[in-house]
Amino acid sequence: MTAETSGELRDFYENPETPVSVAQDRAARIVAFLREIVAVEKGPLTILDVGCGDGGLTRQAADAAPGHRVAGMDWAMTPLRAARGRGLAVVRGGAVHPGIPIASGSVDVVIFSEVVEHLVDPDTALLEMYRILRPGGHLLMSTPNLAAWFNRGMLAFGRQPVFSEVSMARVFGRPGRSVAGHLRLFTLVALREFLQEYGFTGLVARGATYHDVPGPLKPIDRLFRAWPSAAAILTVHARKPAAG
Template sequence: MTPKSPTTQATSGGGTTDPVTTTEHRPGLRDFYENPSVPVASGDARSLRQARMLAEALGPARATPATVLDIGCGDGSAARTAAPLLSGHRVIGVDWSQDALRRARSLMSDVIRGELTDGGLPLGDGCADAVLFSEVIEHLVDPDAALDELRRVLRPGGHLMLSTPNLAAWYNRALLLAGVQPVFSEVSLRGIHGRPGKEVVGHLRLYTARALREFLTASGFEVVRMAGAPFHGVPRPLRALDRAACLAPSASSILLVHARKPGG
């Protein structure tokens, strides 16, 4: 999807080593995400579907609002789209990019800077009732450490709502048969090579539905539900087909996953 920020790649307070700078090519990744011209929106259709799944999981607002962390909040536009469905809950935006957080402050009341390395989020163990993790995991250098950190901040029984582009989307299957690089995949941060599209999106890895389910399970989560969402960048003549593909999540453009931390 269009990039938000890598989130796991920097410090929450500026005092520790930035993992992005530890290899020769990572400064380019850091600069890519701090570039204010990089688009950050992910599409209202995905945001709304994901928010509905989360609202259903959380249930009606209680006297004490549920704490929802929007990890990789970008400019806050996804949280704004989801806000009517999450009324009564406290949503905290978390991102690595200072520029993204500056923009998010105009749309969200609570934002903090953090990373997803071991203990990198400036939050206590089990502090969150739910985590929104929208089109972030495909940008991460170390998704294993990221999921460990998300599991740490979630309370037992807490919800993880994750979305990511589908490597096995219906059109990607056809493109691969034709010898074309799949949509959403990236070979360079400097230009597009061998695939459709006009924007460099900064994806480091992509997942199929099966791989994502196995990865989450191996990382200590229970997968409750997997659904599909359309991609706003699909050409207009193909959008009806893209919406229909959501009925079979393994072929949909976007994978939506509801997982939970065991216990509770």
Template structure:
């Protein structure tokens, strides 16, 4: 699922109890964005960091005409993903670590992975390698500048999604430790992708299932302004 990690992080992500997704709505919105980008011609899509395949199962009906392959470094995750996806394969986001030929893939789904990476630069180099020229990259990641995080920072509170420890929650709302190592704003993510050799086509937003129920209508409204949304959705193409 990620570039080279210390052994402690590896054990952390092998734990099936660690949450791996931001909610089904993100999966549906990202799949719809990709389906529109691909059009009617059958394509090869690789879901890199597929985890247990739950997000792919949500996306499946919207991408039914295409071939969807799940890829992860965790054998345990792949065993679970195999019950939800037709094709799974093991690989790592190291230099040359993906078991795919140069320019072999029409589209890569890179959902809820970027925030966990020790070395995102090497990871994006590898994604660019396996994508065809003008191939599609669909990225989703939590938004450091989500509407509620802006208010929390003003109040001196650690933002949601950010973590200071893998052992517990300190200084921020929430109850789950999920192993986020870095976070992005919409501007930072766009600039990062461009610097890595991609053209950003569209930036969208998705809600987060962890937002308290009374605030969820506001969270959905914020998706209309992606820089304020809980989850950033980016469609980019390899240059």
């Protein structure tokens, strides 16, 4: 990532109009994974929400894991101020450059929700997640699904898939008006292979709904949630091997 590119992206995410909040259904899936981890792991755990935005998910994680150490991290100060206003411990830093300002092997759970699709260099970010996690540590991710049931229909009719973007200025070729800055999109197969490439194992995937699906289609979206490879949103739990 060049300095110019980094500056452009930072300015984009400092813009108050850029979405920095996580939708509730995908947040609920991440929190459910976290509750399962807390129920079996001996504490206190160190839980870091990388790319925490305004801290909405971080706050839910802290509420779901009382007695554990929970903090949020983001590279943009505007959402970090909002996260701090929720009473959260926060740190400023990026997942790629200059790297996460956390010691290697010092984190038990990394939450990486709705971030990877925004990155120029997702490979370095995954290496950083792996580095800071302790052996046996947990990675909780969510990201839009390129192969979502409605995207399959969009492509069949020659339309741009939902979640994909060709411009940072406005939306072209698909429904919606909000530019979120998506640079990478994954299918479940691609996400699984991507995580395995960087050493993560034991991937468990669950689907989540998309909050902007039109009202009449929401029941269909909820049904597809049970089929992760065609669900609107992918949420996954993977682990760094205990052997490190």
